Amino acid sequence: MSYEVIYKDKYYLRELIESISLKDSLDQISYRADIILNVPASMPVVDPAETIRISGVQYQMFSWHPLLDPGVVWETNSGRSSTKKLDVLVYDRTIYLDRSEDEYLLPAGQTASQRLRKYAADWGIKLSTVPDTGIKLKKAVYRAQSIYKMITSDLQETAKAGGGMFIPRMTPSGLELFKIGSNSTVWELEAAEQVSRTRTLEGAVTKVKVLGTQDRAATGRNKKSGNSEEAPTPVLAIVTGETGKLGTLQRMVQDEDVKTAAAAKQLGQSWLAGIQEMYSFSGIDINTLRAGDATVIDGLELIVTSITHELGDPGHMQLEAASLDYVKRRYFLNYG
Numbered sequence: 001m002s003y004e005v006i007y008k009d010k011y012y013l014r015e016l017i018e019s020i021s022l023k024d025s026l027d028q029i030s031y032r033a034d035i036i037l038n039v040p041a042s043m044p045v046v047d048p049a050e051t052i053r054i055s056g057v058q059y060q061m062f063s064w065h066p067l068l069d070p071g072v073v074w075e076t077n078s079g080r081s082s083t084k085k086l087d088v089l090v091y092d093r094t095i096y097l098d099r100s101e102d103e104y105l106l107p108a109g110q111t112a113s114q115r116l117r118k119y120a121a122d123w124g125i126k127l128s129t130v131p132d133t134g135i136k137l138k139k140a141v142y143r144a145q146s147i148y149k150m151i152t153s154d155l156q157e158t159a160k161a162g163g164g165m166f167i168p169r170m171t172p173s174g175l176e177l178f179k180i181g182s183n184s185t186v187w188e189l190e191a192a193e194q195v196s197r198t199r200t201l202e203g204a205v206t207k208v209k210v211l212g213t214q215d216r217a218a219t220g221r222n223k224k225s226g227n228s229e230e231a232p233t234p235v236l237a238i239v240t241g242e243t244g245k246l247g248t249l250q251r252m253v254q255d256e257d258v259k260t261a262a263a264a265k266q267l268g269q270s271w272l273a274g275i276q277e278m279y280s281f282s283g284i285d286i287n288t289l290r291a292g293d294a295t296v297i298d299g300l301e302l303i304v305t306s307i308t309h310e311l312g313d314p315g316h317m318q319l320e321a322a323s324l325d326y327v328k329r330r331y332f333l334n335y336g
Contacts, residue, residue, distance in 0.1 A: 003056035003067070003287070003311045005035065007046060013037060015059070022054070022068060024291040025306035026167070026331045029098045029099030029148055031290075033068050033090040038083050048073050050088050056311060057189075059286040067287055068310075069090055069172045097125075097148040104150060108139040112154035112166070115140075116177065119147055126174035131178070135163035138257075159332035166212045167292050180325060181294040181303055188296040192283040195297060205335075208252040208268035209236040210258065236261055246274065271335055278305075278322050281333040285315030293319060303327045 004015040005020065018036040035053055037043075051334070054068040068090065075089040106115060112133040120127050135158045142150050151168055155177075159165045165180040189195075212234035236258065251271055258264050279297050289295065293304050301322035308314040322330075329335040 002313050002315070004064075005052065006053045006055075007044075007073075008050050008076055009053070011044060013036070015031070016040070016043065019052070020308040020311045022287075022311065026089070026291050026327065028291070030091040030093075030095040031068050031071075031170070033071060033088075035088040035090065036157060037086040037088060039078070039086045046073060046076050046086060046088055048075060049066075049160045050311045052088070052091070056169055056287045056315075059284075060286055061264070065288055066172050070170075072096075073112060085092075089211035094148065094168060094170045094175070097123075097151065097168075098146045101146055102142075102150075103144055104140070104142045105332075106137075106140040106142070109136045111136060112151075112158045112163075113177065116151060116155050116168075116175075120150065120175065123147065128171050128176040130177050131166075131179065133158050133163055135161045136290070137161075156332050156334070159328060165332050169290070172214060177314050178292055180292050180327060181301075183290075183293040186294045186296060186301070187286050187289060189200060191281065192281055196280045197298075198278045198280070200276050200335035201246065201249070203273060203308060203330075204246060204249050205251050205271050205273045206241045206243045206246050207248050208237075208271045209235055209252050210239070210264035210268045211252060211254045212236050213254055213256050213258075214273070237268050239265055241272040242274055270333065273325075273335070276326065278320055278326075280320050282316070282318045285309050285317040287311065287315055289319070295319075305331075 003014070003020070004008050007013055015038065016037045016309050018038055020033060020035045023032045023034070032069055035319060050073045052067070052071045052073055054071060055064050055066050057063065058065045071090040071092055072095065074091050074095065077087040112135070113130050117127065119125065137154060137157050140153070166177045167180065168210055169176050169178045207334060253265055253267060253271055254286060264311055279302060281297055287309050289304060289307060291304050295304055296302070301325055305320050305322055305327065307317060307319040
């Protein structure tokens with residue numbers, strides 16, 4: 001087999017594996033492995049919190065590469081028919097950042113990189129590559145929420161302010177900030193079993209009304225009912241896109257940081273979106289491909305948004321991909 005699974009750094013499980021899949025997504029907190037083992041009587045107990053490492057031979061490179069390393073056993077489920085089977089759920093160690101909560105009061109002027117180093121120092125997290133995200137962030141008050149949510153909030157604010165798009169990834173050398181689409185090898189996916197392209201108006205926005213954030217004020221009393229009437233929310237800008245071609249699909253937007261008509265117009269422009277496109281691909285596995293990586297399908301450079309690797313000889317993968325603009329809108333600006 002072209003992969004290896006090692007439990008507790010000493011038990012080699014490859015010959016016991018019935019199936020193994022790796023799943024990664026921009027919606028997903030942690031890289032995940034689902035393993036089904038045929039368990040002999042001599043097999044040691046697989047316990048949650050123990051280490052599992054998964055590696056594989058790289059596609060077309062014939063060298064071993066860590067795929068999910070380090071991983072942690074999160075859950076096991078055993079059953080018996082003619083043979084005992086064990087289902088093992090494994091995550092990379094970013095799962096601990098999501099399952100652990102804290103509170104932080106963070107001053108204005110810090111970057112997401114600086115804040116990540118602060119979290120890492122407080123929580124004893126080993127860091128790998130942490131590029132300078134560049135954008136100085138607003139003051140943040142994080143109350144009783146997961147460390148992972150704090151990190152992603154900082155990264156979303158960075159992208160919203162015009163900075164790059166980064167995601168946290170756990171690697172053998174520690175936690176890194178990976179810039180979306182910055183993978184050194186960009187695979188052109190040609191050996192396909194199936195490629196499909198979905199084009200939809202779902203998620204399209206052709207008109208945006210940007211509202212102010214001041215409180216509605218009572219303007220008088222209704223003469224018949226005596227109830228207070230409220231003034232409509234002030235409109236800072238109305239931005240129109242492809243209404244003639246696609247019809248009117250209007251969104252109402254408010255942002256407490258937008259105070260001027262010019263800023264409101266810029267915000268409105270960022271919300272405009274035409275026909276949305278997504279690609280799906282299935283074919284021979286490229287086991288090092290991750291969500292957030294750039295790839296090429298039908299001559300277009302796209303970003304992998306989700307991927308499942310079925311490891312084997314040969315392996316098989318299924319993925320979805322979209323444009324960089326789509327990824328920014330949906331995963332970083334929350335415009336999806």
